[in-house]
Amino acid sequence: MTKLTLGPIAYHWSAEKRRDFFARIADEAAVDEVYLGEVICSKRAPFHEADLPVTIERLERAGKTVILSTLAEVMLKRERKATEDLAAMHAPEIEINNAAGLYARGRRAHRIGPFMNAYNEATIDWMARQGATHVCLPTELPGEAIATAARNARQLGLGVEVQVFGRASLAVSARCYHARAHGRTKDNCQFVCEGDPDGMPLRTTDDNPILRVNGIQTQSESYVDLLPETGRLVADGVTHLRLQPQAVDMVGVAAVFRGVLDRALGMEEAEARLREICADTPFSNGFYYGQAGYRRIANAASH
Amino acid sequence: MSLAELICPAGTPAALRTAVDAGADAVYCGFQDATNARNFPGLNFTPEELAEAVVYAHAKGTKVLLALNTYPPAGKVDLWRQAADTGARIGVDAFIVADMGVAEYIARTHPGVRLHLSVQAAASSPEAIRYYCEHFGVKRIVLPRILTIPEIRAIRKEIPCEIETFIFGNHGLMVEGRCSLTNYLTGQSTNMDGVCSPASDVEYTRHADGSMSSQLAGFTIDCFGPEEKAGYPTICKGRYTAPHRSEGYYAFEEPVSLNLSRLLPELIDAGVHAFKIEGRQRSKSYVRGVVSAFRRAVDDIREGRPADIADLIALTEGQKQTQGAFETKKWR
Amino acid sequence: MATSSDISHRPSWRNGGVVSRLACATVQPLLSRVVRRIAARHTSLFARLGPHQGTDYLIDPVELPFALHLRPDPKNLLFRAVPRDAMPRGGAVIRGRFLLLLELIDSEEDGDAAFFSRDLEVTGDTEAVVRLRNALDDMDGSIADETAEMFGPPGRAVLARLRRSYGNS
Numbered sequence: 001m002t003k004l005t006l007g008p009i010a011y012h013w014s015a016e017k018r019r020d021f022f023a024r025i026a027d028e029a030a031v032d033e034v035y036l037g038e039v040i041c042s043k044r045a046p047f048h049e050a051d052l053p054v055t056i057e058r059l060e061r062a063g064k065t066v067i068l069s070t071l072a073e074v075m076l077k078r079e080r081k082a083t084e085d086l087a088a089m090h091a092p093e094i095e096i097n098n099a100a101g102l103y104a105r106g107r108r109a110h111r112i113g114p115f116m117n118a119y120n121e122a123t124i125d126w127m128a129r130q131g132a133t134h135v136c137l138p139t140e141l142p143g144e145a146i147a148t149a150a151r152n153a154r155q156l157g158l159g160v161e162v163q164v165f166g167r168a169s170l171a172v173s174a175r176c177y178h179a180r181a182h183g184r185t186k187d188n189c190q191f192v193c194e195g196d197p198d199g200m201p202l203r204t205t206d207d208n209p210i211l212r213v214n215g216i217q218t219q220s221e222s223y224v225d226l227l228p229e230t231g232r233l234v235a236d237g238v239t240h241l242r243l244q245p246q247a248v249d250m251v252g253v254a255a256v257f258r259g260v261l262d263r264a265l266g267m268e269e270a271e272a273r274l275r276e277i278c279a280d281t282p283f284s285n286g287f288y289y290g291q292a293g294y295r296r297i298a299n300a301a302s303h
Numbered sequence: 304m305s306l307a308e309l310i311c312p313a314g315t316p317a318a319l320r321t322a323v324d325a326g327a328d329a330v331y332c333g334f335q336d337a338t339n340a341r342n343f344p345g346l347n348f349t350p351e352e353l354a355e356a357v358v359y360a361h362a363k364g365t366k367v368l369l370a371l372n373t374y375p376p377a378g379k380v381d382l383w384r385q386a387a388d389t390g391a392r393i394g395v396d397a398f399i400v401a402d403m404g405v406a407e408y409i410a411r412t413h414p415g416v417r418l419h420l421s422v423q424a425a426a427s428s429p430e431a432i433r434y435y436c437e438h439f440g441v442k443r444i445v446l447p448r449i450l451t452i453p454e455i456r457a458i459r460k461e462i463p464c465e466i467e468t469f470i471f472g473n474h475g476l477m478v479e480g481r482c483s484l485t486n487y488l489t490g491q492s493t494n495m496d497g498v499c500s501p502a503s504d505v506e507y508t509r510h511a512d513g514s515m516s517s518q519l520a521g522f523t524i525d526c527f528g529p530e531e532k533a534g535y536p537t538i539c540k541g542r543y544t545a546p547h548r549s550e551g552y553y554a555f556e557e558p559v560s561l562n563l564s565r566l567l568p569e570l571i572d573a574g575v576h577a578f579k580i581e582g583r584q585r586s587k588s589y590v591r592g593v594v595s596a597f598r599r600a601v602d603d604i605r606e607g608r609p610a611d612i613a614d615l616i617a618l619t620e621g622q623k624q625t626q627g628a629f630e631t632k633k634w635r
Numbered sequence: 636m637a638t639s640s641d642i643s644h645r646p647s648w649r650n651g652g653v654v655s656r657l658a659c660a661t662v663q664p665l666l667s668r669v670v671r672r673i674a675a676r677h678t679s680l681f682a683r684l685g686p687h688q689g690t691d692y693l694i695d696p697v698e699l700p701f702a703l704h705l706r707p708d709p710k711n712l713l714f715r716a717v718p719r720d721a722m723p724r725g726g727a728v729i730r731g732r733f734l735l736l737l738e739l740i741d742s743e744e745d746g747d748a749a750f751f752s753r754d755l756e757v758t759g760d761t762e763a764v765v766r767l768r769n770a771l772d773d774m775d776g777s778i779a780d781e782t783a784e785m786f787g788p789p790g791r792a793v794l795a796r797l798r799r800s801y802g803n804s
């Protein structure tokens with residue numbers, strides 16, 4: 001059965017907000033697997049890593065599989081250390097987002113994260129031979145390539161995951177753009193990113209909303225929404241659908257996707273509910289159709 | 304002391320000859336397709352042109368490095384494999400790669416040809432670099448432009464391969480190989496198609512007051528006043544507004560080029576083996592000017608003379624230059 | 636080098652009139668000879684132009700009394716002087732001072748640098764311009780010199796004078 005996963009929180013949500021969020025996810029959300037850990041900025045990790053053991057226990061008690069994700073960017077000593085420490089763990093599972101993590105993990109089982117650039121069957125085959133058990137494909141990969149990659153990965157016995165909801169990660173940098181926007185540098189950022197729980201909106205100078213800044217990460221203004229494409233993804237061999245946490249009712253989002261997967265919810269009804277949950281945020285599925293990522297291709301679904 | 308090889312860009316056969324004649328130790332180039340990250344219209348080499356270029360370069364003692372530094376999407380891997388086979392047959396001196404599948408194929412199929420790890424692989428720690436060295440026999444790493452010189456020195460001590468750093472040209476802000484900004488607006492991918500702000504989606508508009516705006520796929524990237532210097536129409540060099548920044552500001556970086564000419568001795572001392580000049584999309588005039596200036600500078604340093612650095616500001620984006628992260632971590 | 640304000644400075648005769656038409660008629664035979672000769676000598680140029688062999692390029696040297704219309708179709712090559720008031724709607728427009736345009740063609744100047752400094756202006760089909768630039772950049776030798784050679788010593792003298800006058804400005 002197709003699994004729903006909750007991706008790692010990309011933003012700097014406070015420890016309290018996270019505790020509440022995961023308590024609700026554990027109790028109410030129709031997700032099977034939850035990714036935890038700081039992926040974007042190593043400076044944020046100390047704020048919430050003390051809570052990790054409790055959160056893991058809470059989620060597992062609720063029947064969820066927990067996976068710890070590693071940093072996307074590894075450069076500083078503390079980032080290398082954090083990656084090495086995660087790679088040394090026996091449980092829970094880990095998802096690796098940087099080659100430094102692959103090096104530290106060696107041939108022990110691990111998942112490949114979306115920042116790892118597993119674009120094709122040759123790379124996936126290589127990764128599988130090094131111990132990868134599961135691969136999350138890059139968000140910009142078009143549907144045709146997803147199908148080919150998924151078919152090959154399934155033959156190798158790997159789980160295959162695709163992000164179906166939430167802002168797309170479009171870039172990461174060594175520079176913090178939240179700090180820059182406030183006239184600071186990364187080293188004295190004073191964690192201004194905490195003020196933007198769904199990212200800091202950027203508009204073009206002629207007032208067209210375009211991007212979101214999240215520390216060193218740049219995200220799409222639109223939420224990726226592959227709800228109408230879930231049928232094809234599943235038919236093509238995708239085993240896990242990833243919901244990226246946004247500052248909306250994620251329990252509701254999970255319920256909509258679960259309803260569609262279980263055929264308990266019609267597409268029209270499901271889309272209407274998702275629309276309601278996400279208020280005015282635009283939806284996009286352009287990447288899936290090999291078009292501009294921000295675009296919303298209508299009525300293209302085939303079940 | 305390292306050799307301080309000068310690695311120079313070539314977008315056309317004529318530019319390659321220009322670079323060789325101006326004193327390049329090695330030239331890097333690519334085929335006319337998605338297998339390299341400068342897949343621009345009218346640029347790059349046919350296999351026949353590359354074969355002739357290799358003969359020309361080798362006759363003058365210059366190496367030719369073939370960039371195969373994009374990420375093949377599933378189902379299209381053969382294009383990259385064929386490009387590698389062609390490059391090996393032609394006799395290029397090294398492949399510059401980013402994708403693990405491509406690296407593994409070359410290591411297995413053409414073990415005699417050197418592998419360099421492209422900046423597009425974004426390997427910025429000793430562990431990441433060692434991963435590629437141990438698995439694919441990578442001989443040189445092209446470092447992302449995000450490290451300070453002390454950090455480069457520290458990395459050098461922990462890795463078994465040579466280091467190449469950019470010293471001049473386009474100052475990419477995003478971690479290379481992890482940027483889908485262009486694809487988000489245009490439907491063409493930097494990683495999979497080798498394009499960044501493709502010309503087919505760029506439009507410049509001249510306004511009555513003499514200002515000029517640049518648009519990418521209909522999105523306004525910047526508007527330059529009549530007297531303002533311009534930059535490339537890339538998303539990461541655009542002007543935007545934020546809730547508390549109602550005046551448009553450069554959210555990522557202003558139009559500016561990297562120029563490390565004053566840091567060359569320190570870079571050599573830190574153990575950098577090769578200096579890379581960006582700009583395969585630039586003209587012969589740029590190649591001639593930049594390569595000969597750095598040739599003189601590197602030769603001066605090798606001979607123990609103070610380096611003579613020609614003024615290259617006219618060639619820089621926005622006619623502005625920076626030492627970026629290399630100078631201080633405050634840049635981050 | 637010209638400053639950006641020079642681009643927008645336009646003499647009053649610039650937009651057409653008798654002078655402009657007379658000038659066009661005078662230079663036309665020369666242009667036709669030049670372009671046929673260059674096309675014959677540099678055949679590889681057309682491969683790099685790819686799909687833009689049929690594109691209409693308008694080259695606008697701001698201080699000359701006319702603009703130039705280029706359609707680099709190897710089967711039906713077109714290069715003609717046109718008064719500005721009779722310019723066709725071009726696929727791509729390239730505007731700058733005459734010697735700068737000459738230097739760009741000959742790769743003595745860098746096109747991106749001229750664009751950054753605002754001495755060069757590009758409107759219309761940007762890809763067409765990039766292709767033309769890359770095609771020209773792959774040519775060896777100097778088109779300006781070749782053209783001057785076609786007219787013997789007088790041609791060389793004119794080019795030398797042109798370069799001097801701009802060099803001093």
